[in-house]
Amino acid sequence: MRLDGRRESSNVEDRRGMSGGAKAGLGIGGIIMVALFAWLSGGDPVAAVMQEVQQNNFGGNTEITEGQPEFTEEEQALAKFSTQILAGTEDVWTEIFRQNGAQYQVPKMVLYTGGVSTACGQGSAQMGPFYCSGDQKLYIDLSFFTTMKRQLGADGDFAYAYVIAHEVGHHVEYLTGTLAKVHEQMARLPEAEANKLSVRLELLADFYAGVWAHHDNKRFGSLEDGDIEEAIRCAQVIGDDYLQKKARGYAVPESFNHGTSKQRMKWFKLGLETGDISKGNTFQCSDAEL
16 A cells, blocks of 8 residues: 555554453454464364354453563554554545534544453453444554464455454444444344344445545555455455354354455445445345345
């Protein structure tokens, strides 16, 4: 991506190196990190993910040593990159909301190491980036991007930008009231049915990530050759079916809560190609149309 001269967001809390805890709601990287941790440890990835969901992703305590943080050049570059992408989402969504007669309330991004306290509980790096509607913040341990590259082969700055934009997409869902409404419905449903609604929320966030990319490129000319392919590859390897098949050789559709590779690629591409928020009808189409 072309980011030279782009501003960095001031809506960032850098908590790297501070003490924290573990476990909050699974974000876009949550299912990846939980499954990978179990897989690489010789455990059952699907069972690990199911247990995490059933426990509402709360509890536990993973303390890290507090001290003077020392960051590598690579991590500092990733931190700057992340703040620039967040700034880009602020610019795009502020304008989109303005055009629709509303005011965009910017979220904060928290950079942390290992574990972090949130209004949704204690967050852990094992869960990857996630959004907490309780404090309207997205949380990122930058080591997740290294895991994406080494374990999933999802590399490149636009792939990383897609991850951040997806979590901002959940913030957009929160501001429009969609997130709270769907979570209320999910709480009253059996797990399999609740998972179906979760998939639609995640695909909508993928769509919003694509909408952001469309307008960011239109406004700043940020996309370079190969960028779109990077994001599509990322969407592919974080599909529930791909991860489950990679981990144990088969998939369990009723346990999907983020969407298949095909679905995630489809909705991200739709947002990227149209840039039209009215096209994100993940809750208005049939299961077959997802």
